[in-house]
Amino acid sequence: MAKIFCVANQKGGVGKTTTTVNLAAGLAKVGQRVLMIDLDPQGNATMGSGVDKRKLELTVYDVLLESATVAEARAKSEKLIEGGCSYDILGANRELAGAEVEMVELERRERRLKQALAVVDHEYDFVLIDCPPSLSMLTLNGLCCAHGVIVPMQCEYFALEGLTDLVNTIKQVKANLNDDLQIIGLLRVMFDPRITLQNQVSDQLKAHFGDKVFDTVIPRNVRLAEAPSYGVPGVVFDPQSKGAQSFVTFAQEMVDRIKVM
DSSP, rough: OOOOEEOOOSSSSSHHHHHHHHHHHHHHHHOEEEEEOOOOOHHHHHHTTTTOOGGGGSSSSHHTTTSHHHHHBBBBBHHHHHTTOEEEEEEEOTTTHHHHTTTTTTTTTTHHHHHHHHGGGOOOSSSEEEOOOOEEEEOOOOHOOSEEEEEOOOOOOOHHHHHHHHHHHHHHHHHHOOTTOOOEEEEEEETTOOOHOOOOOOHHEEEEEEGGGGEEEEEEOHHHHHHHGGGHHHHOTTTTTTHHHHHHHHHHHHHHHHOEE
């Protein structure tokens, strides 16, 4: 049975999509079976995994509206296969924006993804869900089926405010929709140890959240930023870069952490 994790943060621009696709590639590299789900209508995680969102015949939109199953809608990327980090992709495109309106009056609207995944979760070790930055019906679908939330965050002041909002959201969803939901861990991303403020915020996170802060730190790395323009995760684009190696280390830390969950 797969462990399902949302990669979420209600603050935009904190590296959620970069974290999702590189963690998926890193987990695949250490031998895990992975499904990556793109719940953001922008489809950046889809494109960053080597799948052209404009050419998709079936997407997560069709799965949420129950016109297709996960098995029918998932895709594979030749670029990932060639890079030795292959994982399955349940992609998204602009159609997904319409799902918000169409799902409002539907039954079980916040649990549709959970029911769809129940059919295939035995085929995977991990399911990673890239969530949009807002608390929308799409995000709720992700949170309702997840065992936990991975929170990527920059070590900056405003990121702490965004974290407070996310913690409150998770508490509400846990109380009303998903008893299993919890924060699995906080991942420090785009980290530059030369900046005093980032070190101070990092220390505050470790003091307040303790072992909820992942040991792995993802450095600020230009190769991770360049990779999406080539349609692959940084782990595939430049495996020797510090950013790629950090995500492979993080993937192994995730594997070790779920063993004790």
